[in-house]
Amino acid sequence: MIHVNKLNKYFYVPHEIHALRDVTTHIHEGEVVVVIGPSGSGKSTFLRCLNRLEYPQSGSIVIDGVDILAKGCNINEVRAEVGMVFQSFNLFPHKNVLDNLTMAQITVRKRSRKQAEEKAMELLGKVGIAEKYNVKPEQLSGGQQQRVAIARSLCMDPKVMLFDEPTSALDPEMVGEVLDVMKALAKSGMTMVVVTHEMGFAREVADRVIFMDQGQILEEGTPEHFFAAPENERTKDFLRQIL
């Protein structure tokens, strides 16, 4: 489903940062991959390349047969197919929840307002927040806003969902409600790539855990392998620090 081959990404700030070094991985349809690693190891940059928020200097990314780095590739379509949920919810503050969910459906998916609203209400129901369709984001808790953000991505019928530390900005009591929505999504067969510090989620839900350090994938495996018998010394050090 997702074929990433020898991805290299540099930033010049102005000194050179080699943020991704020959990153290669293949993710199957329906697989849930959790990416962990120290701060600055390239996790976000990797995710952001998968929906072209960043453009790597070399390497290839093919998602469901589409070369998303090809010059002619329509970025709006890539971002509809590859949904992304961020730490900060990125909702439009002046639009109500329903409008937040219908805008891209109408402009990118070319749906009528009625179709878009039906889809939006269906997805708001799925994330347990249908009654809030008419309020502005600021009237919602952080957990509710993040559920709206997830529903907004799902309205586009994505093939893949990316999550970049989706619970890091939430008060602790709201983390669970967002993780529950993500768990249900994983169970429904969605292909997911998740950067998170929630090791419980990695243990319970991930099919595979990837450990990144200094822009490289140093180790990957099932959660059972990863948490019980990691092989790489840097993985062991990292897990010792966070567990």
Ligand SMILES: Nc1ncnc2c1ncn2[C@@H]1O[C@H](COP(=O)(O)OP(=O)(O)OP(=O)(O)O)[C@@H](O)[C@H]1O
């Ligand atoms: N837009 C940017 N401009 C310049 N440097 C960047 C940019 N984005 C990321 N970097 C650098 O690239 C490296 C990888 O950053 P990235 O955010 O991908 O790491 P991360 O593992 O997601 O970190 P964290 O867990 O702290 O979010 C870091 O050295 C970072 O400073």
